[in-house]
Amino acid sequence: xxxxxxxxxxATLFWAGNWIVGRALAGVxxxxxxxxxxxxxxxxxxxxxxxxxxxxxxxxxxxxxxxIVLLGLLGGGPHxxxxxxxLHYTGAANGAILTSLxxxxxxxxxxxxxxxxxxxLAAIGAALSILGVLALVFxxxxxxxxxxxxxxxxxxxxxxxxxxxxxxxxxxxxxxxxDALSFLACFAFVALPPVGLAYLFELxxxxxxxxxxxxxxxxxxxxxxPALLAYHFWALGVAALGPARSALFFYxxxxxxxxxxxxxxxxxxxxxxxxxxxxxxxxxxxxxxRRAG
Numbered sequence: 001x002x003x004x005x006x007x008x009x010x011a012t013l014f015w016a017g018n019w020i021v022g023r024a025l026a027g028v029x030x031x032x033x034x035x036x037x038x039x040x041x042x043x044x045x046x047x048x049x050x051x052x053x054x055x056x057x058x059x060x061x062x063x064x065x066x067x068i069v070l071l072g073l074l075g076g077g078p079h080x081x082x083x084x085x086x087l088h089y090t091g092a093a094n095g096a097i098l099t100s101l102x103x104x105x106x107x108x109x110x111x112x113x114x115x116x117x118x119x120x121l122a123a124i125g126a127a128l129s130i131l132g133v134l135a136l137v138f139x140x141x142x143x144x145x146x147x148x149x150x151x152x153x154x155x156x157x158x159x160x161x162x163x164x165x166x167x168x169x170x171x172x173x174x175x176x177x178x179d180a181l182s183f184l185a186c187f188a189f190v191a192l193p194p195v196g197l198a199y200l201f202e203l204x205x206x207x208x209x210x211x212x213x214x215x216x217x218x219x220x221x222x223x224x225x226p227a228l229l230a231y232h233f234w235a236l237g238v239a240a241l242g243p244a245r246s247a248l249f250f251y252x253x254x255x256x257x258x259x260x261x262x263x264x265x266x267x268x269x270x271x272x273x274x275x276x277x278x279x280x281x282x283x284x285x286x287x288x289x290r291r292a293g
Contacts, residue, residue, distance in 0.1 A: 004240035005288075007233040008249040014233075016256035018226035019099075020264070023087050025218045028210035031084035032198035034222065035077055037209075039188045039195065041223035050185040057178055061186065064175035068186045071174065075167030075231070076191025081198055082160035089153025098157045099253050100133035105165035106247035114169065116244060125287030129251035132279030136258045139272040168247055171238045180239075184232050241288075248287045255280045 025034060054061065061068070103126055110116035138144040174183055209215065238246040255277055262269050 001240065004237045004246075008237035008241070008246055009252060011230040011233040011237065012249050012252040013256045014225040014230035016253045016260055018222055018230075019087075019253070019257050020260055021218050021221055021226075022084050025215060025222075026084070026088050028212060028215045029084075029218070030202045030207040030209065031081050031088065032195060032202045033207070033209050034084050034219070035080040036192070036195045036199045037219055038080075038223040038227050039077065039191055041219065042228040043185060043188050043192075045224070045228060046181060046185055050182050053179060053182045054185065057182060060175050060177040064178070067170070067173040067175065068178075068183070069190050071167055071170050072187045072190025073194065074163050074170060076187055077195035077198075078191075079160050079163040079167070080191075081195060082156045082163070086153040086156035086160065090151055090157065098154055099161060100130055100251060101158075102161045102165050102168075102250045103129070103247035105162055106168050106243055109165055109169050110244050119244075119287075121289065122244060122248070122287045125248060125283040125285075126251075127283070128286065129248065129280045129283030132276040132281075132283060133251060133254045134276075135272050135279060136254055136276035139270065140275065141272075165247070168234075168238060168243045171235055171243065174235065174239070180232055180235050183235065184228070187231065188227075245288055248284045251280045251284055 022034070107118060107122060107126065111118045138148070178186070234246070237249070258273055258276065262273065
């Protein structure tokens with residue numbers, strides 16, 4: 001159980017880094033290009049390990065290709081493109097707030113479509129965590145609330161995280177005979193064709209990558225951490241805890257994003273960080289204690 005908590009926490013930490021790096025690369029990497037090359041690089045890194053496994057597990061792939069394709073389309077390429085595309089038009093504050101709604105989508109989706117119960121402690125924990133996210137984003141400043149505005153990029157991020165919520169719920173259909181790393185390779189392989197088409201369209205519009213040392217470093221980071229490791233750890237964590245309990249860990253993403261901004265971008269540690277962290281951690285802990293006792 002503790003291993004699952006660590007894996008889910010690391011996944012959200014890496015996805016928090018994705019927000020910062022993705023925003024920094026918005027001017028040099030078009031959205032589809034960044035998504036395409038990060039999954040190509042991720043696949044290249046794990047190919048020597050997973051290709052022999054996939055050959056040995058080819059019957060499992062033949063029998064269960066439909067859920068693999070569905071999960072690859074929901075959680076892979078299109079979701080990433082929409083996220084990076086949204087970051088071209090919206091700020092980090094909007095992105096953090098909209099990301100915080102993902103656990104709500106998972107809880108409601110599980111209750112409405114999968115007939116899962118909605119535990120009271122999970123609902124209370126979600127509410128506390130949302131308050132923590134708001135404290136981080138608005139810095140406990142009423143004027144920041146008044147200045148907040150939605151924009152077209154926000155709609156892209158909402159759709160992106162609806163897809164991520166559906167992917168999280170759908171992980172229960174991951175083929176049992178397929179190990180987690182091989183599943184990730186299949187997931188990435190399925191994601192590449194639609195991303196490749198989007199990339200070709202991007203090229204037709206004249207969008208090009210500015211290949212600088214910073215762009216290459218950013219690509220390596222998003223391929224290894226937010227793509228390869230985060231999705232692998234997330235699948236393992238969801239398998240251990242289930243979608244509803246795992247979804248609450250999404251609330252750690254804006255918290256980690258704020259802490260990374262303090263550590264890497266030189267932002268000051270303020271009262272809003274402490275209040276937000278306390279509320280988020282309390283909410284996640286409370287929600288994950290609902291089966292105790």
